Amino acid sequence: MSLGKIKQLDNRLANQIAAGEVVERPASVVKELLENALDAGATMITIDVDEGGVKRIRITDNGVGIDGEDLPLALARHATSKIASIDDLEAVATLGFRGEALASIASVSKLSVTSNTSDNPSQGQVARCEGREMEVTVSPAAHPIGTTLEIRDLFYNTPARRKFLRTERTELARVEEVVKRTALARPHVSFVLSHNGKVLHRLTAGTTEHDLQRRVIGICGESFARESVVVDRVAHGLSLRGWVGLPTFSRSQADLQYFFVNGRVVKDKIITHAVRQAYRDVLYGGRHPAYVLFLELDANRVDVNVHPTKHEVRFRDSRSVHGFVFSTLGRALADVRPADMDNRANLDQVGVSQPLESQFQQVSMGLEIPRGTDGLSEPTVSANALNEALRQPSSFTAAGSDRRGLSAGLNPGSSASGAMVPGVDVPPLGFAIAHLHGTYIVAQNAEGMVLVDAHAAHERITYERLKAARANSSIASQPLLVPMPITLTTLEMGAYEEFSELFSQLGLVVDAASDDTVLIREIPVILARDNAVNLLRDVLGDLAEVGHSDRLSARMDEILATMACHGSVRANRALSIAEMNALLRDMEVTENSGQCNHGRPTWVQLGHDELDKLFLRGR
Ligand SMILES: Nc1ncnc2c1ncn2[C@@H]1O[C@H](COP(=O)(O)OP(=O)(O)O)[C@@H](O)[C@H]1O
Ligand SMILES: [Mg+2]
Known part of the structure; x- marks a missing residue:
């Protein structure tokens, strides 16, 4: 039985099939058009949409424009000015390169593109795309340098697609999301988004x-x-x-x-x-x-x-x-x-x-934390530089410079590198004064008063120590009395072969027994009570999927965290001043000590000003 005569698809149908992948909704049209405008070097882009973009999308840019004679090509499939060879494809520098967006969009809408590459506004040209074969008609039209794309009645000729569109509000929200993302990536470009004639967002271009x-x-x-x-x-x-x-x-x-x-x-x-x-x-x-x-x-x-x-x-x-x-x-x-x-x-x-x-506030202690020896250069980090920008718009200078210096300069109260008030040698978290209800440590530092949740803090310190111990020594493993066989899928087996070295580092000894079976011979002591088979499978699944797995170490960290929790100071046990001070000093040198293992804060600072305000003391 034959399926019928083989025919060449007409141009529009071929484009509509391609459009199925690229043009899902108004937001996808906006995304493609914004990319084109940015690729054309635009610094100013206006986006007008009506009825969530279904009725009309119009995007105007001040980029380099398209030559009149190139206009029909811009609307043809597999036509692009951005790459010319396979080598170009290996190192694409533009957002677009497939040469199919405009053709796809044109096949499911009524499209016109008006453009001008010259400074003389009267030299513009407009191209409209119509008809089954997507013939393009070009005629003169006034336009400043740059390009305007107008898309009307999206999916007017593909009712099935149209049915999948959601409410005007939802479609608009997706368009907004696309504009936001694009705007985040390009702060040097200004964007104005209007809906049904009303400006919704006006983002001015910046340089700093x-x-x-x-x-x-x-x-x-x-x-x-x-x-x-x-x-x-x-x-x-x-x-x-x-x-x-x-x-x-x-x-x-x-x-x-x-x-x-x-x-x-x-x-x-x-x-x-x-x-x-x-x-x-x-x-x-x-x-x-x-x-x-x-x-x-x-x-x-x-x-x-x-x-x-x-x-x-x-x-x-x-x-x-x-x-x-x-x-x-x-x-x-x-x-x-x-x-x-x-x-x-x-x-x-x-x-x-x-x-x-x-x-209340937690202020930067500006401590020098001992670095791990991961052989990587150290990232520069500053807490809340954004926040500073929020409050002190004019004083912000280029980032990427000395961030510690920067944040210290902007926030004199929280000095860098542990130097507190000159002449007074008070550690960042200060000295303990009392243990409140067996739960909170009250301490005094140069800035005022510090409150610490003793259990939460101790838990984090213990946990970080256990993790460090695990990282520094090789992980102790214990042999199984009877090795456990596991049958693997081809994909899992491939992952096992590729990453077998990793297992031994984690204290798992696994041998291949046949083409589709491995034997677990040893497992980490700390995991003794875990279901090693499931864990191994999960790990292999991760490895096959993303080329990396942290399940084993995550599971170990979980166990360490539980141990840390049980081994840490219980609420309601009174601590001596010396014990409390020791805990404060530990916190100062422990990574992550601002939060307990569950992400809750471990301490807050109450500054002089805040204390004064509580008692309506003017200064
Ligand atoms: N806003 C614009 N400004 C200048 N040229 C444009 C613009 N939009 C499209 N073009 C031209 O039309 C061509 C086709 O666009 P498109 O179909 O999106 O494919 P691609 O972006 O993958 O090249 C682009 O390569 C570009 O030369
Ligand atoms: Mg494009």
Whole structure:
């Protein structure tokens, strides 16, 4: 039986099939058009949408424009000015390169493009795309240098697609999200977004680091600004900059997560995994971290031609990217002396009553923490530089310079490198005075009064010690009386072979027994009571999926955390002054000591001013 005669698809149908992948909704059109405008070097982009973008999307830019004679080509499939050879594809520097967005969009809408490459506005041309064969008609039209794309009646000729569109409000929200992301990545470009004739967002272009911070605050909100730390690290040809939310600023949704690779918004599982791992022991289970991060690397170290929407990338060396992101964020979070003013999330959790809330604070202790010897250059981190930008807009200078110096200069109360008040040798967390109700340590430092949750603090210190001990010595393993055989899938077996070395480092001794079976001979002592088979499977699953697994060490950390919790000072046991002081000194040199193992704060600072305010003492 034959399926019928084979026919060549007509041009429009071929484009409509391609559009299925790229053009899902108005927001995807906006994304493609914004990318084109940016690739054209635009510094000013206006986006007008009507009825959530379904009725009309119009985007105007002041980029280089398109020559009149090129206009029909711009609308043809597989036509691009951005790459010419396979070598170009290996190192794409522009956001676009597939040459199919305009053709796809044109096939499912009524499209017109007006453009001008000259400074004489009367030399513009307009191209309209119509008809089954998508013939393009070009005629003169006034336009300043740059390009305007107008898309009307999206999906008017593909009712099936149209049915999947949601309400005007939802479609608009997605368009806004696309504009936000793009704007975050390009602070030097101004964006104006209007809906049904009303301006919704006006983001002016900036040139300084402070402008970038203003844009981040405008898009991500002031609370993110207050409760985040700066990340800025360059090593191994990779650069990671941006902001990560403090663990206490976690969210119930993964809705404040922006990761850019070479200026491109990317959702990548290697990256997501690395970030999650970095937050692993400072975040409540089920909570999501917030971040805005920019990763830069050589264009030829990342393949952007993975999917038509270009949301995915493939790193040529994904393991080093994973390691770099994980270690940079891990270090940034560990270094946090949970800083800063008005730390509402912290305070809600310590149960401070409402009116006092904003008066408590944790200030930067500016301690020199001994560095791990991971052989990596140290990231520069400053607590809440964004917050400073919020309060002192004019005084912010370029970031990436000496951040410790910068934050110290802006925030004289929290001096760097442990130097407190000259002549007075008070440690950052001060000296203990009393143990309140067997729970809180009251201490006095140069800034005023410090309150510490003794159990939470001790738990973190014990945990960090146990982890360090585990990291420094090889992990003790114990042989199983009878080796345990496990049958693996081909994929799992492949992962086992590729990463077999890793297992021994973790105290697991696993041998291949046949093509599809391995034998577990030894397991780490600390994991003795765990179900080693399931764990091994999970680990192999991770390895096959993302080329990396932290399950084993995560499981060990969990066990260490439980041990730390049981081994730590219980509430209601009275501590002596000497014991309390010893605990304060330990906190000062322990990583992550600002939060307990569950992400709750361990201490708050109540400054002189705050104390005075409590008693209405004017100064
Ligand atoms: N806003 C614009 N300004 C200048 N040129 C544009 C603009 N939009 C599209 N073009 C031109 O049209 C071509 C096709 O665009 P598109 O279909 O999005 O493919 P791609 O961006 O992958 O090249 C681009 O390569 C570019 O030369
Ligand atoms: Mg494009």
